Amino acid sequence: MADQTNQNAEQQELSDILRIRREKLKALQDAGKDPFEQTFFDWNATSGKIRENFDAMEGQEVRVAGRLMSKRGMGKVSFCDLQDRDGRIQLYARKDEMDEEQYNEFKKYDIGDIVGVTGEVFRTQRGEMSVRIRDVILLSKSLRPLPEKFHGLQDQELRYRQRYVDLIVNPESRKNFEFRSRFVSLIRRYMDNLGYLEVETPVLNTISGGANARPFITHHNTLDMDMYLRIATELPLKRLIVGGMDRVYEIGRIFRNEGMDPKHNPEFTTIELYQAYADFHTMMDIAEGIITSGARELRGTYQVKWRGHDVDLTPGWPRLTMADAVKQHTGIDFMAISDDAEAVAAAEKIGVELDDAAERTWGNALYACFDQRVEDELIQPTFITMYPVEVSPLTKRSPKDKRLTERFELFICGAELANAFSELNDPIDQKWRFQKQVEQRERGDEEASMMDEDYINALEYGLPPTGGMGMGVDRMVMLLTGTDTIRDVILFPTMKPLADGKGAKAEEEK
Secondary structure (H helix, E strand, O other): OHHHHHHHHHHHHHHHHHHHHHHHHHHHHHOOOOHHHOOOOOOOOOHHHHHHOHHHHOOOEEEEEEEEEEEEEOOOEEEEEEEEOOEEEEEEEEHHHOOHHHHHHHHHOOOOOEEEEEEEEEEOOOOOEEEEEEEEEEEEOOOOOOHHHOOOOOOHHHHHHOHHHHHHHOHHHHHHHHHHHHHHHHHHHHHHHOOOEEOOOOOEEOOOOOOOOOOOEEEEOOOOEEEEEOOOOHHHHHHHHHOOOOEEEEEEEEEOOOOOEOOEOOEEEEEEEEEEOOOHHHHHHHHHHHHHHHHHHHHOOOEEEEOOEEEEOOOOOOEEEHHHHHHHHHOOOHHHOOOHHHHHHHHHHOOOOOOOOOOOOHHHHHHHHHHHHOHHHOOOOEEEEEEEHHHOOOEOEOOOOOOEEEEEEEEEOOEEEEEEEEEOOOHHHHHHHHHHHHHHHHOOOOOOOOOOHHHHHHHHHOOOOEEEEEEEHHHHHHHHHOOOOHHHOOOOOOOOOOOOOOHHHHHHHO
């Protein structure tokens, strides 16, 4: 009962604040001072610039702009904190140093209002770097209070639904996204320095392929045909290798109609890259290079903490075959087993379950053991290599063992961060494997690939030996920022609509 009473009191207080702020706006508009008519403010300094260059800027006049985040005093002397893209700077206002009418208006400004300030850089008696206001203008009126008073930052759903509010009140959140932007720039520099060409490929496709994943389906009205949002950029990029563009990469959104959890969002960002006359060993070097460069250049250390573990990213990561990893963790030596039935029996003996849609083969048993007994145990950076053919439909077979392929995945803290192959360039073998995927789809596996006749046609013109890789940008940012959920590194993660359909307003007032 007490909780309900407190909630009702909060709702009433919020309603009063909304009413008062609109009344203030109306008064300004009636006085011909509508803040929403302001179109430009010629600022020349930021809080960061002032802090970093204070000795040189002390005594100079500057123009700063940003959001009011706190107010103190409000008698003859007033203090406020102004927040801009670099952080916060204190504003100092004295009634006898400003136009009296303007000072009185300034006192009525609300936390959250956006202002432009002209004033002098100085240090207060307490040593606080500040701007002494000479002139101030209201550039935008905030009609809603910032959320700390009512919700704080405890409501994670509110943070993700209203990222704009999260970015205002949570500096750590903003830092994560600034880091992400710098990291994507680093990836581009890294790839460009290796002689790669950045390209763009279609988001809408007539066939879903390039990965095992359930696609989103849409409809093209003019052509009257279903189309698929891409689940990978692999097949278009390899067509470019056929065409003679020997090193290509794409950073872009991928869409998979799958569940959501701390590691998965239906739309996410990857970098996929392909290099002619290279193999999966080349891709391992690049994967390690991208992540270690990010740690060294953007964090200044190879030591990170992620998902509750201390992770050492120092270059020289171990490379372990899947069969060896399974042997280490389960004791089953799949390389000593040649019979499908024996392999399946060995897996089931330790409680491993095989996918109902998958054939009961040696390769599927090996992969199921790895997936269910090993993957979560890989904490330090580890390349797992030599995947079974059954789960690698686009990968070149190993010349040493035709049951295996030249493929690796990179695991850190049980999460996959990269997937790479020596690309299959035999069109006959590729068509056979596509057919196997089609058969799996017919058995009910909605994630299996479709037949792509045009890609087979491209291979028949000749794909040179090629190494290719996909890396999850979101997960790499999670690793390097130490965040545990993908929603903290995607600005606008996918969210289930609110039940009443009233969106953000309902969320705030609930």
